[in-house]
Amino acid sequence: MAAFSPNPQIPGNPLKQHNSADHFELSQRFYFEAAHTLNRTIDAYGSRQIHGHTYEAEITLAGQPDPTSGMVLDLAYLRLEIERVRALLDHQFLDDIAELGPATLENLCLFIKQQLSDALPHLSCVTIERRASGDKCTLRLKT
Secondary structure (H helix, E strand, O other), X not given: OOOOOOOOOOOOOOOOOOOXXXXXXXXXXEEXXXXXXXXXXXXXXXXXXXXXXXXXXXXXXXXXXXXXXXXXXXXXXHHHHHHHHHHHHOOEEHHHOOOOOOOOHHHHHHHHHHHHOOOOOOEEXXXXXXXXXXXXXXXXXXX
16 A cells, blocks of 8 residues: 655645546635615514624535646635625625615625626535524525
8 A cells, every 4th residue: 555645746645636527616604794674574574674694604616626736726815705795794784785685695695696706717606694593595506
């Protein structure tokens, strides 16, 4: 049995070997706090009042690792892009974000996708969750 070397540049490293049929997904989560109102027909009173949530978002990229770096995308770059979007949402009144529309989970997924898709061409999924209330929405992009 060959000895394992932790250096990915050494030929024969089993961690560097994969075939093109392998499917890689790379995810990063982030949180933001925001307030909004929502015009609903059920549970309307509380929804129409200004109220806030802690949101957890997860961004997923799908693709093949670069043969040189071994990464689908450097997580530091992904975190920079996420921070740019998080700054647009964190501690904001979501009703004031014109590009968002009504502050639904679905629209938050679409807004984040629109903000990230140019910089992250391997974007495959955006999930928004409000754990305290058990609500979650996932937008899967066709790749």
